[in-house]
Structures are given as C-alpha cells and as structure tokens.
Amino acid sequence: MSIKELLQELLDSNNSKLVMTEKQLNIICAAIELFSEKGFAATSTSEIAKRAGVAEGTIFRHYKTKKDLLLAIPDCIVELQISKTFFTQLDNILEQPNVSFEKFLRAVISNRKDFASSNMVLIKIIFQELPFHPDLRLKMTESLFKPAKEKLVKIIDYFKDQGQIKDLPSKTIVNFIFTTIFGYMFTCYIAQLDLDWNIEKETENLVRYIMNGLCKPASPTSEFS
Amino acid sequence: MSIKELLQELLDSNNSKLVMTEKQLNIICAAIELFSEKGFAATSTSEIAKRAGVAEGTIFRHYKTKKDLLLAIPDCIVELQISKTFFTQLDNILEQPNVSFEKFLRAVISNRKDFASSNMVLIKIIFQELPFHPDLRLKMTESLFKPAKEKLVKIIDYFKDQGQIKDLPSKTIVNFIFTTIFGYMFTCYIAQLDLDWNIEKETENLVRYIMNGLCKPASPTSEFS
Amino acid sequence: MSIKELLQELLDSNNSKLVMTEKQLNIICAAIELFSEKGFAATSTSEIAKRAGVAEGTIFRHYKTKKDLLLAIPDCIVELQISKTFFTQLDNILEQPNVSFEKFLRAVISNRKDFASSNMVLIKIIFQELPFHPDLRLKMTESLFKPAKEKLVKIIDYFKDQGQIKDLPSKTIVNFIFTTIFGYMFTCYIAQLDLDWNIEKETENLVRYIMNGLCKPASPTSEFS
Amino acid sequence: MSIKELLQELLDSNNSKLVMTEKQLNIICAAIELFSEKGFAATSTSEIAKRAGVAEGTIFRHYKTKKDLLLAIPDCIVELQISKTFFTQLDNILEQPNVSFEKFLRAVISNRKDFASSNMVLIKIIFQELPFHPDLRLKMTESLFKPAKEKLVKIIDYFKDQGQIKDLPSKTIVNFIFTTIFGYMFTCYIAQLDLDWNIEKETENLVRYIMNGLCKPASPTSEFS
DNA sequence: TATGAATGAGGCTTCATTCAT
DNA sequence: AATGAATGAAGCCTCATTCAT
Numbered sequence: 018m019s020i021k022e023l024l025q026e027l028l029d030s031n032n033s034k035l036v037m038t039e040k041q042l043n044i045i046c047a048a049i050e051l052f053s054e055k056g057f058a059a060t061s062t063s064e065i066a067k068r069a070g071v072a073e074g075t076i077f078r079h080y081k082t083k084k085d086l087l088l089a090i091p092d093c094i095v096e097l098q099i100s101k102t103f104f105t106q107l108d109n110i111l112e113q114p115n116v117s118f119e120k121f122l123r124a125v126i127s128n129r130k131d132f133a134s135s136n137m138v139l140i141k142i143i144f145q146e147l148p149f150h151p152d153l154r155l156k157m158t159e160s161l162f163k164p165a166k167e168k169l170v171k172i173i174d175y176f177k178d179q180g181q182i183k184d185l186p187s188k189t190i191v192n193f194i195f196t197t198i199f200g201y202m203f204t205c206y207i208a209q210l211d212l213d214w215n216i217e218k219e220t221e222n223l224v225r226y227i228m229n230g231l232c233k234p235a236s237p238t239s240e241f242s
Numbered sequence: 243m244s245i246k247e248l249l250q251e252l253l254d255s256n257n258s259k260l261v262m263t264e265k266q267l268n269i270i271c272a273a274i275e276l277f278s279e280k281g282f283a284a285t286s287t288s289e290i291a292k293r294a295g296v297a298e299g300t301i302f303r304h305y306k307t308k309k310d311l312l313l314a315i316p317d318c319i320v321e322l323q324i325s326k327t328f329f330t331q332l333d334n335i336l337e338q339p340n341v342s343f344e345k346f347l348r349a350v351i352s353n354r355k356d357f358a359s360s361n362m363v364l365i366k367i368i369f370q371e372l373p374f375h376p377d378l379r380l381k382m383t384e385s386l387f388k389p390a391k392e393k394l395v396k397i398i399d400y401f402k403d404q405g406q407i408k409d410l411p412s413k414t415i416v417n418f419i420f421t422t423i424f425g426y427m428f429t430c431y432i433a434q435l436d437l438d439w440n441i442e443k444e445t446e447n448l449v450r451y452i453m454n455g456l457c458k459p460a461s462p463t464s465e466f467s
Numbered sequence: 468m469s470i471k472e473l474l475q476e477l478l479d480s481n482n483s484k485l486v487m488t489e490k491q492l493n494i495i496c497a498a499i500e501l502f503s504e505k506g507f508a509a510t511s512t513s514e515i516a517k518r519a520g521v522a523e524g525t526i527f528r529h530y531k532t533k534k535d536l537l538l539a540i541p542d543c544i545v546e547l548q549i550s551k552t553f554f555t556q557l558d559n560i561l562e563q564p565n566v567s568f569e570k571f572l573r574a575v576i577s578n579r580k581d582f583a584s585s586n587m588v589l590i591k592i593i594f595q596e597l598p599f600h601p602d603l604r605l606k607m608t609e610s611l612f613k614p615a616k617e618k619l620v621k622i623i624d625y626f627k628d629q630g631q632i633k634d635l636p637s638k639t640i641v642n643f644i645f646t647t648i649f650g651y652m653f654t655c656y657i658a659q660l661d662l663d664w665n666i667e668k669e670t671e672n673l674v675r676y677i678m679n680g681l682c683k684p685a686s687p688t689s690e691f692s
Numbered sequence: 693m694s695i696k697e698l699l700q701e702l703l704d705s706n707n708s709k710l711v712m713t714e715k716q717l718n719i720i721c722a723a724i725e726l727f728s729e730k731g732f733a734a735t736s737t738s739e740i741a742k743r744a745g746v747a748e749g750t751i752f753r754h755y756k757t758k759k760d761l762l763l764a765i766p767d768c769i770v771e772l773q774i775s776k777t778f779f780t781q782l783d784n785i786l787e788q789p790n791v792s793f794e795k796f797l798r799a800v801i802s803n804r805k806d807f808a809s810s811n812m813v814l815i816k817i818i819f820q821e822l823p824f825h826p827d828l829r830l831k832m833t834e835s836l837f838k839p840a841k842e843k844l845v846k847i848i849d850y851f852k853d854q855g856q857i858k859d860l861p862s863k864t865i866v867n868f869i870f871t872t873i874f875g876y877m878f879t880c881y882i883a884q885l886d887l888d889w890n891i892e893k894e895t896e897n898l899v900r901y902i903m904n905g906l907c908k909p910a911s912p913t914s915e916f917s
Numbered sequence: 918t919a920t921g922a923a924t925g926a927g928g929c930t931t932c933a934t935t936c937a938t
Numbered sequence: 939a940a941t942g943a944a945t946g947a948a949g950c951c952t953c954a955t956t957c958a959t
Contacts, residue, residue: 038943056374058283062929072945077930079943118457144428145373148366149281182457185447192429192444193422193451200425203369204417219417222410226418230455232343232407265919287954297920302955490940506824508733512933522941527934568907591823594878598820599731632907635897642879642894643872643901650875653819654867669867672860676868680905682793682857713922737950747924752951754922 020138021046023097035096041079043069045093048086053138057087057146087146091156094139103128104168111175118181121172122224126198137202144203166191197227245363246271248322260321266304268294270318273311278363282312282371312371316381319364329393336397343406346397347449351423362427369428391416422452470588471496473547485546491529493519495543498536503588507537507596537596541606544589554618561625568631571622572674576648590652616641647677695813696721698772710771716754718744720768723761728813732762732821762821766831769814778803779843786847793856796847797899801873812877819878841866872902 018026024042027033037045047069051060062083066073080086110116110124147154166188173187182190201223243251249267252258262270272294276285287308291298305311335341335349372379391413398412407415426448474492477483487495497519501510512533516523530536560566560574597604616638623637632640651673693701699717702708712720722744726735737758741748755761785791785799822829841863848862857865876898 040944056281056283058281059374061927063927073929074931074946075944078945081930083929141373145370148370149284189444189447192426193448196425196429197418197422198425199428200421200423201417203424203428204421219414222414223418226455228455228457230451230453232453263918286952288952291921298954299920299922299956300918303919306955308954488939506731506733508731509824511931513931516942523933524935524941524943525939528939528941531934533933595820595823598816599734635901639894639897642876643898646875646879647868647872648875649878650871650873651867653874653878654871669864672864673868676905678905678907680901680903682903715923736948738948748950749925749952750923753924756951758950 019046020049020093020136024093027097033096035092038079040069040071040075044071044076044079045086045089049090049093049138049142052087052090052146053141057142057149084150087142087150088153088156090139090142091153091160094136094143095160097136104165107168107172111172118176119224119228121176122194122227123220125194126220126223140202169194194227197223244271245274245318245361249318252322258321260317265294265296265300269296269301269304270311270314274315274318274363274367277312277315277371278366282367282374309375312367312375313378313381315364315367316378316385319361319368320385322361329390332393332397336400343401344449344453346401347419347452348445350419351445351448365427394419419452422448469496470499470543470586474543477547483546485542490519490521490525494521494526494529495536495539499540499543499588499592502537502540502596503591507592507599534600537592537600538603538606540589540592541603541610544586544593545610547586554615557622561622568626569674569678571626572644572677573670575644576670576673587652594653619644644677647673694721695724695768695811699768702772708771710767713754715744715746715750719746719751719754720761720764724765724768724813724817727762727765727817727821732817732824759825762817762825763828763831765814765817766828766835769811769818770835772811779840782843782847786850793851794899794903796851797869797902798895800869801895801898815877844869869902872898 021042024035024037024046028035028037028042044065047065048060051065051068054060062076063073065086066076069076076086080089106128107121107124110121113120143153143157147157169191170187173182173190176182177184177187246267249260249262249271253260253262253267269290272290273285276290276293279285287301288298290311291301294301301311305314332346332349335346368378368382372382394416395412398407398415401407402409402412471492474485474487474496478485478487478492494515497515498510501515501518504510512526513523515536516526519526526536530539557571557574560571593603593607597607619641620637623632623640626632627634627637696717699710699712699721703710703712703717719740722740723735726740726743729735737751738748740761741751744751751761755764781803782796782799785796788795818828818832822832844866845862848857848865851857852859852862
C-alpha cells in the first residue's frame with residue numbers, strides 16, 4: 018500500500034488528530050514522494066504542486082514554508098501509528114507463552130519488511146535529512162526515537178530477566194539491534210547498493226548473526242564486560 | 243589532519259596521478275567541506291568559491307559543472323589511498339602469527355575510528371549523495387566497493403579456513419560486518435543522534451557482539467543454515 | 468477618539484448617507500489603520516481581513532478591488548464631516564464680536580491639534596497616496612480641497628475687509644496658511660522627524676510667525692506687491 | 693539636467709567616493725525614477741531592470757536587496773553634494789557686504805527652484821518613504837538633516853546678531869523657514885495639487901510673508917514670547 | 918590562467934481576486 | 939451575506955554558468 022492510501026485510510030477512519038482536505042493530502046504525499054526520490058533540497062515546490070495536481074500557491078496555504086512540509090512528515094509518521102502498531106505487534110508476541118528472543122527478533126525484522134514496502138519512503142526522507150535539519154532531528158527524537166528506545170529497553174530487560182540474552186546494558190543491546198537492522202536497511206534500500214541477496218535466507222542469517230555472532234560456537238566465548 | 247592537509251601532502255609527494263594547482267585544491271576541499279556540512283544540493287557554487295578564496299568563474303575552469311565537483315570526490319578518495327592504507331594495515335595484521343579474528347575485528351574498528359576524524363567528511367558526502375546520483379553510485383561501486391569487498395572476502399575466507407568463524411557465505415559475513423559498523427557510524431556521526439556512549443567500552447562490546455552475538459553462551463546455539 | 472469610534476457614532480446617529488454593516492466598518496477601519504501605518508501598496512488585503520476580523524473574501528463583497536478601499540476613504544472623511552465641524556467652529560469664532568485674526572489663527576491651529584489625535588491617520592493616508600493616485604487626487608480636490616479653499620477665502624476676505632491683514636490675494640494667503648501649517652504637521656507627524664519642540668510655546672510662536680513674519684518690527688517693512 | 697546626467701558627470705569628474713559601473717548607474721537611476729513615479733512599494737525589481745536595460749539578477753549583484761536600493765539613494769544625494777553646493781552658494785551670499793536677510797531668503801528659495809527641476813525626484817522619494825522606513829529616516833537625519841540644520845542655525849545667528857531678525861530661538865526660526873518652504877514644495881510638486889500660481893510673483897510674496905507675516909504693518913505688533 | 922560582472926531561468930513565497938459552499 | 943480554499947500571476951531573490959577582460 019502506498020503512503021497515500023495509508024493516509025487516506027487513516028483520515029477516513031476518523032481515528033486521527035490529523036485533519037486534511039483532499040488537496041492537502043495530495044500535497045503532503047507528493048512532497049513525501051519527491052523528497053524521497055530527489056532529496057529535500059533538490060525538490061522544488063513547483064514540482065510538488067504539479068505532482069499533487071494543485072496550484073503552487075495552494076501549497077503555501079497549508080504549509081507556510083517548504084521546510085514546514087518537511088517537518089510535517091514526522092507528524093504523518095506518528096499519526097500513521099507506525100510505531101504503535103509496531104509495538105502492539107511486539108506486545109502480542111511477548112504475551113504468548115514461551116516466547117524466545119529468537120522469535121522476537123524474527124518478528125522485529127519481518128515487521129520491518131512489511132514496513133519497508135510502504136514506509137520506506139518515509140524512513141528514507143528522515144534519515145537523509147536528519148544530518149541537515151536539527152529541528153527535524155529534535156522532533157524525531159522527542160516523538161519517536163526516545164519513546165521507541167524506552168519501550169525496547171523494557172523488552173530487552175524482559176529477556177535478560179529470563180536469562181535468554183547476555184548481561185549487557187540494555188541500552189547497548191538496543192543500539193546493537195537498531196544499528197544492525199538499520200545498517201542492513203540502508204545498504205539495501207537507501208544507498209541502493211545491489212546486494213543480490215536471497216532475502217528469506219539472509220533474514221534468517223541476520224537473526225542468527227545477532228543472536229550468536231560470527232564465532233564458532235565451540236570457541237571459548239569471552240564474557241562481555 | 244584535515245582533508246586539505248592530506249591532499250596537500252599527497253600532491254607534494256608526487257605519488258599520485260592527481261595534478262592540481264593550489265587553487266584547484268582549495269576548490270575541491272571547500273566543496274568537500276560544504277557538501278558535507280549542508281549537502282550537495284543545498285551548497286551553492288558561490289559559497290564554494292568564497293570558502294576556497296577564488297572567483298566563481300575559476301571553479302568552472304576546473305570543473306565543467308557543479309556535479310563534476312561531486313564526481314571528483316571519489317577520485318580524491320581513491321587517490322588518498324584510503325582503502326589502500328586501510329588494507330595494507332589489515333595485511334600487516336594478518337601477517338602476524340596467530341592472528342585471531344578478534345584482533346582483526348578490533349583493527350578494523352579502531353582503524354575506522356582514525357578514519358572518522360579525517361575522512362568522515364568524505365564518507366558523509368558519499369553516503370548522503372549515493373541515493374540521488376546513480377553515476378556517483380556507479381563510480382563508487384567500481385572503484386571502491388567492489389575491490390574492497392573482494393579483498394574482505396579473501397580475508398574472511400582465511401579466517402574460515404582457520405576455523406575461527408562460522409561457515410556462512412563469506413559475502414554474507416562481509417555484509418554483516420560492514421552493515422554493523424556502518425550502522426554504528428551512521429548513528430553516531432551522520433545522523434548525529436546523541437548516543438552518549440563510552441566509546442572505549444562500546445567498541446569492546448561491539449567487537450564481542452559481532453563475534454558472539456547476544457545469546458547467552460550456554461544457550462543451545464542453533465546452527466546457521 | 469479613534470476613527471472607528473467616530474465612524475460608529477456617526478452610523479448610530481443616522482445622520483449620514485453612509486450605510487455600513489458592522490463588518491464593513493471593521494474593514495474600512497482596519498484598512499485606514501494599515502494604510503496609514505505601512506502605506507497602501509505595502510498593505511495586503513489578507514492583513515486587512517485579519518485585523519478587521521473577517522474573511523478575505525468578505526472584503527471583496529464590499530469593495531470590488533483593493534483600490535476601491537482607498538477611494539472609499541475620502542467618503543469617510545467627507546461623511547465624518549470633519550471639514551464641516553471644522554468650519555462650523557470657525558464660523559462660531561467669527562460670529563463673536565471683535566474677533567481678531569490672531570484668535571482665528573489660534574483656533575485653526577489648536578483645531579488642528581485635536582484633529583491630529585483622531586484624524587491624523589486619515590490625513591497621513593491622503594497625503595502619502597495623493598502623488599500616486601490621480602483618481603484619489605481628483606476626488607479629494609472636488610469634495611474637500613476646493614470647498615475648503617472657497618470657505619477659507621471668504622474668511623480671509625472678511626479679515627481683509629476689517630483691515631486686519633495685508634492686502635495680498637486671498638488665495639495666496641490661504642496657500643501660505645495651509646502651507647505653513649501643513650509643513651509643520653508633516654515634519655512632526657508624518658515624516659516623524661524628531662523636533663523636540665515644546666508644543667505649547669511653539670504653537671504660540673507659529674501664530675506670531677504667520678502674523679508678523681521674522682523681521683524685526685522696527686525694520687522698514689517693504690510692502691507686498 | 694536629469695539625475696542620470698548629474699551622476700554621470702560626477703563619476704566622470706572623479707571627485708566622488710562613489711564607484712559605479714555603467715550598469716550600476718543605470719540601475720540606481722532607473723530605481724530613482726520609478727520610486728519617484730510610483731513609490732517604493734509599488735515598484736517591482738523587474739520593472740527597474742527593464743528600465744535600466746539589465747537583467748533582473750544584475751540588480752542584486754550590486755544591491756543585495758530592493759531595500760538597499762532605496763537606502764543607496766541618500767548616498768547619491770550626499771555625493772551629488774547637493775547640500776554642499778547649496779551651502780556654498782549661501783556662504784557666497786553671506787560674504788557679500790551688506791547682505792540682508794531678505795537677500796538671503798530669496799537666495800534660499802531660488803536655489804530651491806533650480807533644485808526642483810533636477811533633484812525633485814530625489815526629494816520626492818525621500819519624503820514619501822520617510823514615514824515607512826526608520827532606517828532611511830536615520831540615514832537622512834545623520835547625513836543631511838542634522839548638518840544642514842546646524843549650518844542654518846549659524847546663519848540665522850548671524851542675522852540675529854545683525855539685528856535683522858527677531859529674537860526667537862534660532863532652531864525655531866530654522867524650523868519655520870524649512871517648514872514653510874517645504875510645505876510649499878509639497879503642495880506644488882509632490883501632492884501635485886494644481887495651484888496655478890505665477891511662480892515669480894508668488895516667490896516674491898513668499899519671501900515677504902516669511903519676513904513680515906500677514907499682519908498689517910501698522911497693527912500693534914505683539915512681541916514673541 | 919583567473920576573474921567577477923552579467924545573465925535569465927527558476928526558486929520560494931505573497932498577493933489580489935474568485936467561487937463553491 | 940459570509941466564508942476561506944484555491945488560484946496563478948507576479949514579487950524578490952539565488953543559482954549555475956558564461957564570457958569579455
């Protein structure tokens with residue numbers, strides 16, 4: 018499903034604080050598409066208007082500046098409840114009896130794959146523009162990164178309590194997982210480096226890599242500090 | 243050392259195919275700095291000229307278009323022999339007797355840290371602009387990514403032969419390592435997300451994570467497929 | 468009293484040909500304020516709408532174009548009977564026995580001071596926009612300047628008949644008086660040049676200046692031609 | 693002579709700090725003409741470019757913003773040494789033996805007339821825009837109004853010492869003279885109110901008005917306070 | 918070779934005005 | 939009558955690039 022369909026559905030469901038006219042939806046979706054394709058700075062408002070099928074002036078009735086369009090994207094992400102569904106699904110997993118860390122990891126990653134197809138455009142924008150827009154960074158950190166991290170830390174604590182994973186600081190573990198998965202996504206989807214992977218198999222490998230590292234199991238495992 | 247000092251040194255040493263006037267050096271360095279700070283599309287040639295201390299027209303005497311400036315950066319990276327020194331250092335490590343995979347990993351990562359200080363600007367540009375410039379992608383793939391991968395695959399093969407690491411496809415392993423380290427770098431340096439890490443300790447943890455994953459060593463380790 | 472209060476009062480009194488809804492009053496007053504503050508060309512209709520507390524479209528229901536708003540201001544001035552009250556007051560003065568030219572002058576000037584507080588905004592607009600809008604000039608000339616001049620000429624004739632003032636053409640005298648007082652107002656209120664005058668004293672001096680000029684009274688006064 | 697010819701002459705004479713290319717001269721002159729005709733806010737940069745015969749972008753190479761064009765006009769006035777020639781001429785008059793205040797006044801006013809023909813455009817702009825641009829007001833006050841006033845005060849002091857004019861504060865007298873002459877100029881040239889005056893005769897009357905006021909000489913002259 | 922003035926296309930944004938509701 | 943979303947022309951300004959010097 019495209020971003021536009023997702024947002025449309027969200028608006029129709031009246032489950033959201035977002036209030037948007039048809040045209041405003043067209044505008045933000047066109048902006049998302051184009052920012053994702055060409056980058057924020059290389060996209061012109063006239064292009065956005067053309068793709069949205071509105072007059073250029075109409076953009077500025079809804080978003081005071083071009084930058085505001087960029088800063089509206091995090092709101093979409095939040096309202097799309099991407100993280101909420103994400104974590105709801107994780108909660109469901111955790112509620113099952115005898116959930117292993119492996120099961121959890123696989124859920125995270127496969128979740129990310131569903132993600133990718135529809136939300137990759139959003140993720141691309143966010144990560145491409147983060148380095149250049151401190152205000153975007155702030156907004157994302159406050160409304161997404163921080164809450165997500167806290168939630169994940171709790172989950173990791175749970176597995177640590179169960180003795181399923183090593184006794185590293187939970188924050189460190191979260192960073193590792195995030196970092197690994199993100200690096201993977203970047204390589205595939207953002208940098209578009211052709212990795213000609215068999216996705217199924219590689220995902221499997223990725224899970225095992227995160228769980229068991231690269232060492233031979235027999236090798237004497239030095240404890241983490 | 244700044245990029246400019248590195249390039250200056252390189253030119254003085256006559257060890258390079260690069261032939262540059264003083265001014266040309268100023269130009270490319272100014273461009274590198276600015277592209278890194280603000281992104282390619284958001285940097286103007288007049289800004290570059292100002293920082294380089296040359297007239298605007300001078301830029302276009304050396305580089306036909308602004309884009310050519312961007313495409314000249316990979317050449318700098320190649321000529322700076324960043325990868326060459328990188329791999330030379332790795333070779334040195336491998337030539338030592340009884341080199342462990344752990345030692346190798348630590349070398350790679352600490353290498354990356356030296357890297358960061360002087361070459362991060364280059365890396366930032368490359369990864370930020372890769373998604374938008376297929377020609378840049380092609381150039382980087384041909385002149386750097388492919389050779390680097392091949393070299394790494396050989397190294398990984400060596401450790402596999404030694405029985406130090408798991409029997410996964412070498413390409414997969416290289417991707418894991420690259421992906422993990424890159425994800426880490428991105429989070430810290432490029433997205434500038436504040437991770438308040440104790441770098442020393444975290445590096446140590448990173449090494450162990452790559453080697454041994456996150457599972458408790460006691461847990462029954464399912465074999466990789 | 469502000470312009471709005473004056474117009475409100477006028478409308479409530481039913482003594483005027485002006486028929487205005489509450490909103491229309493808000494619009495014209497907002498326009499007057501803003502034209503006075505920033506000039507006609509630099510004021511936007513959206514600003515006017517905002518200050519008037521109406522929708523942008525509402526303005527154009529009452530005034531076909533922005534220019535029509537400007538051309539409506541002379542009507543306000545006329546309907547506010549500014550000149551009428553002005554001249555009524557003068558008439559009252561003239562009806563008193565033994566009115567001196569000095570008394571008259573002082574009345575004109577102090578009148579102008581009361582004026583200033585509430586009507587300066589209107590005067591500012593008129594004089595600032597006169598040079599650029601021939602239609603405004605025409606309207607003002609026909610409906611205000613000409614009748615005012617005629618009235619003043621009659622008054623001056625009266626004083627000339629009484630032998631109180633010199634035997635110059637009445638039109639010339641009116642021009643002098645107008646010109647002197649207007650110059651003074653412009654310097655103080657419109658150009659906002661800070662003259663740090665003691666207003667009371669300077670007004671006194673202004674009266675005497677107009678009456679007796681700057682020459683020492685003893686000096687041989689050459690007759691006017 | 694037009695402003696352009698005056699500036700051209702000035703530049704050719706190398707007697708000025710102003711350094712201007714041919715195009716820059718065209719731009720500032722076009723701007724002066726148009727600001728004078730239509731007002732600053734109602735003049736577009738594309739119009740200026742067209743009249744100056746340059747590309748629109750060229751304007752912004754010489755003047756960072758449209759407002760800077762406006763603020764450059766006082767510099768032209770200063771460099772044209774309008775005030776300098778003005779005061780030099782006055783000095784010449786004062787150096788003659790037995791100069792009367794009358795002679796001086798007549799010189800001021802006739803001077804203003806020469807002025808009018810070529811410099812009225814500049815004066816129009818200044819006075820029309822003063823109310824809206826505090827920075828313009830500041831610049832004009834510092835570089836012209838203040839020095840001019842000081843000079844005039846000295847001159848007036850001279851005539852007071854000679855016993856030719858009344859013992860009013862010199863500042864007050866200067867204000868009266870300025871105010872009267874300016875009011876006259878405004879009425880004629882700026883508001884373009886048609887006064888159908890015989891200029892020769894009216895100037896004569898203006899001089900006498902300033903000197904002797906409007907009262908019959910026989911009338912008992914009350915002293916100034 | 919180096920300059921920097923000049924260009925004009927195009928960028929972002931504002932504006933007066935219209936029109937369906 | 940009133941609204942305010944929509945428009946597209948126009949406004950100010952920046953840009954990459956050219957070219958005479």
